[in-house]
Amino acid sequence: MTSDLQRWVQEAQATGTLAGLPDRHFIDGAAVASVDGATMATLDPGTGGAFAHFAAGQAADVDAAVLAANRALKGPWRDMAPAQRGRVLHRVAELIRANAARLAVVETLDSGKRLVEALGDVAGAANCFDYYAGACDKHQGDSLPLGPDYLAYTLNEPVGVTAHIIPWNYPLSTAARGLAPALAAGCTVVAKPAEQTPLTALMLAELCLQAGVPAGVCNVVTGTGRDAGAALVRHPGVHHITFTGSVNTGIDVMRSAAPNITRLVLELGGKSPLLVLADADLSQAADNVMGAIFENAGQICSAGSRLLVARAVHEQLVAQVTARAAALRLSLGHGLRDPGMGPLNSEAHLHKVAGYVDRARARGVAVRTGGNIRPDPQTGLGWFYEPTVLDDLSPNDEAVQEEIFGPVLCVQVFDDLEEAVALANGTPFGLVAGVFTRDLSAAHRLARDIDAGQVYINEYFAGGISVPFGGNKRSGFGREKGLEALRSYSKTKSVVARL
Secondary structure: OOHHHHHHHHHHHHHOOOOOOOOOEEEOOEEEOOOOOOEEEEEEOOOOEEEEEEEOOOHHHHHHHHHHHHHHOOOHHHHOOHHHHHHHHHHHHHHHHHOHHHHHHHHHHHHOOOHHHHHHHHHHHHHHHHHHHHHHHHOOOOEEOOOOOEEEEEEEEEOOEEEEEEOOOOHHHHHHHHHHHHHHOOOEEEEEEOOOOOHHHHHHHHHHHHHOOOOOOEEEOOOOHHHHHHHHHOOOOOOEEEEEOOHHHHHHHHHHHHHHOOEEEEEOOOOOEEEEOOOOOHHHHHHHHHHHHHHHHHOOOOOOOEEEEEHHHHHHHHHHHHHHHHHHHOOEOOHHHOOOEOOOOOHHHHHHHHHHHHHHHHOOOEEEEOOOEOOOOOOOOOOOEOOEEEEOOOOOOHHHHOOOOOOEEEEEEEOOHHHHHHHHOOOOEEOEEEEEOOOHHHHHHHHHHOOOOEEEEOOOOOOOOOOOEOOEEOOEEOOEOHHHHHHHOEEEEEEEEEO
């Protein structure tokens, strides 16, 4: 642990908070209180107590941010050469790294995740800005061959003001994933982080200003989804919406965007299958299953929440995973202590997750390990749920069909590849999938036949910022990450001239 990190951890552990946390909106390059002066608390999931307060935004605050973003569209950001925008985004990456320790501690306090996971998210956010900094002057149009008497070409123009609705499970990394390509494309931004985790988005906006992003280009309004988020997505001054969240809220966002014909990218979660064939390296598969479902306490839209395993190795693999999950249960704790697993993000979500398991148990589903609410063993506080394995579930079981969004692994058994594909595709979701086998021909056939936006082979969560990410079916549409994201924040103009 570096001296900076140790200092911030010690302050947070001693006081329950950090001094100087942002407590106002960030609009037009300045920290601004809500129009009505309202504030609300943000809670530490590891203790269940409030550790900071922030502005509770309303429609008037959203309107001020959108107006600032529209004014900034006509300012120096538009006229800046793409290579210069890239240099600014590189400076954002450098400032994220310079402030990594404080950002990670704040992320842990706000979201509950383990400090090592928060540090990884901060590093990923910096890498994201570096990636799109390098792409700024390479986002080029095409020359179209219409013959010797015509000149035809396309231009990539910024779509305009982009709204970003940021979820609570990965506050900083999801903010960076949307803001960096939007800024690289020349857009302006109004971000609305989840009310459970507002702080690192505000800190990121401050770093953008320090790096040279002009005032008004990057704005953040905090508050509830009902008051601030709804006002943002229905605002006629917004030209594009990137939303990450639940299916039901995504449907509401689409309805709100429709009257203004606002463009959308929706990432709505999943119930992703991790397929293990009989010839797979079971130790490697077990390692990946553990990370796929228990990282961030299972609060990942792309979590490998369904283990689909060949009958021949079902008991052997599930026994390995069950033993590891049972051991992990003994190391729950506050994220700043870097335990084996941290808490769930809120008390309401804790009881939602517990309800799924309680109903499964009542239906006679085998709970191989876990299945209980358990507070921090050191303090008796916080919103913790044991790592849980539900075994041999039927295809139509509620726990298979619905996104639990917690540390609950649902095991299904298959006898052949045809059944494996049917099970993999047998939910309303299609975000990602994983395949573990030594037979690469079978792996690629499965990758072809599984309906998902991304398929991992022999390593779950493989890839990085350069790999496009997004879902099919009720997992949403559009793609983030990679060069695909630049296209999301651009509009194509065609020019044809007769010579």
